[in-house]
Amino acid sequence: MTQLLLFNVFNGLIIGAFYALMALGLSLILNLSGVINFAHGGFLAIGGYLAYTLVPYLGFWGALVVAPVLTAFIGILVERVLIRRLYGRDPLYGLLLTFGLAFMIEDGTRLIWGAQSLPFSIPDWLSSPLSNEYFFLTGYRVFMVLLVTLAVAALFVILNYTRLGIRIRAGTLDLETVSVLGVNVRVLRNLNFGLGIYLAGLAGVLAAGMLGLQPTVGDNLIMPSFIAIIVGGLGSLPGTLVGGLLIGVASGVTSVFFPSASEAVIYVMMAAVLIVRPRGLFGEEGRF
Amino acid sequence: MPKLDKRTADALVWALLLTAPFWLTHVGGYVELGSRVLIYALAAMALNFLLGFTGVLSFGHAAYFGLGAYGTALTIKYLCPSTPVGMLVGILTGTFAAALIGPMIVRLRGVYFAMCTIAFGQVFYFIAFRWSSVTGGDDGVSAWHRMPLDLGFTSIDLLGNNKAFYYFALAVFAVCAAAMAFLLGSPFGRTLLAIRENERRARFLGIPVDRHIWASWVISCLFVSVAGALYALLNDFVDPRAMRWDQSGNFVIMAVLGGMRSFWGPLIGAAIFIVLQDYVSSETQNWMSFIGLFFVLVVLFFPRGVLGIIQRKAKP
Numbered sequence A: 001m002t003q004l005l006l007f008n009v010f011n012g013l014i015i016g017a018f019y020a021l022m023a024l025g026l027s028l029i030l031n032l033s034g035v036i037n038f039a040h041g042g043f044l045a046i047g048g049y050l051a052y053t054l055v056p057y058l059g060f061w062g063a064l065v066v067a068p069v070l071t072a073f074i075g076i077l078v079e080r081v082l083i084r085r086l087y088g089r090d091p092l093y094g095l096l097l098t099f100g101l102a103f104m105i106e107d108g109t110r111l112i113w114g115a116q117s118l119p120f121s122i123p124d125w126l127s128s129p130l131s132n133e134y135f136f137l138t139g140y141r142v143f144m145v146l147l148v149t150l151a152v153a154a155l156f157v158i159l160n161y162t163r164l165g166i167r168i169r170a171g172t173l174d175l176e177t178v179s180v181l182g183v184n185v186r187v188l189r190n191l192n193f194g195l196g197i198y199l200a201g202l203a204g205v206l207a208a209g210m211l212g213l214q215p216t217v218g219d220n221l222i223m224p225s226f227i228a229i230i231v232g233g234l235g236s237l238p239g240t241l242v243g244g245l246l247i248g249v250a251s252g253v254t255s256v257f258f259p260s261a262s263e264a265v266i267y268v269m270m271a272a273v274l275i276v277r278p279r280g281l282f283g284e285e286g287r288f
Numbered sequence B: 001m002p003k004l005d006k007r008t009a010d011a012l013v014w015a016l017l018l019t020a021p022f023w024l025t026h027v028g029g030y031v032e033l034g035s036r037v038l039i040y041a042l043a044a045m046a047l048n049f050l051l052g053f054t055g056v057l058s059f060g061h062a063a064y065f066g067l068g069a070y071g072t073a074l075t076i077k078y079l080c081p082s083t084p085v086g087m088l089v090g091i092l093t094g095t096f097a098a099a100l101i102g103p104m105i106v107r108l109r110g111v112y113f114a115m116c117t118i119a120f121g122q123v124f125y126f127i128a129f130r131w132s133s134v135t136g137g138d139d140g141v142s143a144w145h146r147m148p149l150d151l152g153f154t155s156i157d158l159l160g161n162n163k164a165f166y167y168f169a170l171a172v173f174a175v176c177a178a179a180m181a182f183l184l185g186s187p188f189g190r191t192l193l194a195i196r197e198n199e200r201r202a203r204f205l206g207i208p209v210d211r212h213i214w215a216s217w218v219i220s221c222l223f224v225s226v227a228g229a230l231y232a233l234l235n236d237f238v239d240p241r242a243m244r245w246d247q248s249g250n251f252v253i254m255a256v257l258g259g260m261r262s263f264w265g266p267l268i269g270a271a272i273f274i275v276l277q278d279y280v281s282s283e284t285q286n287w288m289s290f291i292g293l294f295f296v297l298v299v300l301f302f303p304r305g306v307l308g309i310i311q312r313k314a315k316p
Helices: A002-033 A040-081 A091-113 A139-161 A163-173 A175-180 A185-211 A219-232 A237-257 A264-276 B006-027 B031-051 B062-079 B083-105 B110-130 B162-185 B187-197 B199-204 B209-235 B245-258 B265-283 B287-301 B305-314
Strands: none
Touching: A002 A040, A002 A139, A002 A163, A002 A185, A002 A219, A002 A237, A040 A091, A040 A185, A040 A219, A091 B110, A091 B245, A091 B287, A139 A163, A139 A185, A139 A237, A163 A175, A163 A185, A175 A185, A219 A237, A219 A264, A219 B110, A237 A264, A264 B083, A264 B110, B006 B031, B006 B162, B031 B162, B031 B209, B031 B245, B031 B265, B062 B083, B062 B110, B062 B209, B062 B245, B083 B110, B083 B209, B110 B245, B162 B187, B162 B209, B187 B199, B187 B209, B199 B209, B245 B265, B245 B287, B245 B305, B265 B287, B265 B305
C-alpha cells in the first residue's frame, strides 16, 4: 500500500511538473501580453516532434538541447507575424486566433509526421529502474524531475538577476512606464513569448520520452495547465508553479483510492479555490 | 449602401428562413444543412446574449449545449420516448448546471472569466467521456431516434420527413429568438447593455452587477441547451465531441464572424461557418487546417463581423 501510494505521489509529481512547465510558459505570456495561448499544447507537440526528427543526427542529448530552442524560434516568428497584432485588443481575439493556430499546428504535425503514434527512444541507462523495490523510480523519471527543477531555477535566475528578466517583471506590473523608460516593448514581448514557448518545447521533449508522440499530445496537458494557473492565482509565477505541482499530486493520490476521479479532482480543486479565494492561492487582489 | 430598415431586415430574415427548404436544394444545399444552420445559429445567438449584449466572454458554452443534447438523448432512450419531454429534461439539465456553476464565476472578469468557463466546461466533457455505463463514453448515445410530435388531434412525423423537422426546429428557434429579443428590449436587457458599456458606472447606479451577469449567463445557457436538445434530435445521436472546447470556439467564432453587436449577426456567422465546414470537410482531409486558418483570418481581417462592416459603411 505504501509503495502504491508512493508510486502515485511520485507519478503525480512528474505529471505536475509537466503542468507546471506548461503553465509557467502560459503565465509568462499572459502576464506580459494579456494573451491566453491556446496553441501552447501545439508548441509542446512541435518540441516533441522536432526532437524525434533530430535524435538520429544529434542523439538524445543534442535533441534535448536543440529542439526546445528551435521551438522557441518558431514561437518568436509566430509572435512577430500573428500574436503581435492582438496586443491591446479584446482578449476574445487572442483566444480565437490562438485557437485557430492550435488547429493548424495539430493538423500540420499530422501532415508532416503522420497521425499514428511514434515511439521516442531514450538512452537505455535512463530507462531502467534504479532499484528493485521501488520499480517506478526509473532513471528517466528522476532525470525529468531534476531537469524540470533546473529549468524552473534557471527561469527564477533569469527573471530576478538578468536585465531581460527584470524588464519582463516590470512590464508585467506596468508596461507603459517601462516603455516610457526607453525599453523597446515590442522586442521585450517578443522575447518573452519565445521564453514561454521554450518551456513548452522543453516539456514537449520530456513528454515525448514518457508518453510517446501523437499530434494530440498537448491536448491533455493544456486544460490542467489552465487550472494550475487559476489555482495558483493569475499574475503569480510562484503560484503557477505550486498550482501545477499541487494538482498533479492531487490527481496522483486520487488515482490510488478512486481511479476514475483522477481527472475530476483537479476541477473540484479549482471550484474550491474559486469559492474560497477567487483570485487563486497566490493571486494579487483586484488584478483581474 | 442603402440603410436597411430594421423591420425590413427582420421580415427578410424570416422570409428566407421560412422558405429555406424550398430554395436550399436549388443552390446546392440540402434540408438537413438548413436545420444544422438553424441549430448552430440558435447556439451562437444564445452565446451572443452574453458576449455581445452583456460584454462577458464565455468559452465554455459547448458544455451546456452538450448537457441539453445528452439530457434529451438519454431521456428518450431510457425514460420516456417522447420528443418534448426529452427536450424539456435536456433544457432543464443544461440550465440547472449553469445556474450552479454561475455563482463561482460571476465575480471574475475578462480573460479570467473565459479561462474558468473553459475549465468548467471540460468537467462535463470528462463526465460524459468517463461515465460510460450511462453515457456510452466515447461511443456516445446511439440506438434511439426522435419521436413523432403528438399534438392530440394530429401527429407530425419528425423522423422520416426532413422538412417537418426543419419547421419544428424553426418553430423552436422562433420562440427562442422572440424571447431573447423581448428580454433585450426590456429594462433588464437595457441594464445588461449598461453593464457592457461601463460596468463601474452601472455599479455606482446601484445595479447589482454580479446578479445581472449571473442571470444573463443562465439565460444564455438555457437557450444554448435548447440548441443542444435540437442537435441531439437532428442527429439521433450524441457523443462527447458535442461538448468539447472546440465546439465552444465554434460558437464564439460564429458570433464574431456575423457581428457581435447585432441581433442577427450570429445567424449569418453560423450560416457561413456551417456551409464552409460542410464544403471543406467534403473536399479535403485537412479540414482542421482550413478551419484554423479561417479563425486566424477572421480575427485579423473581420473582427467586426459581416454585419459590423455593413453597419459601419451604412453610417454617413
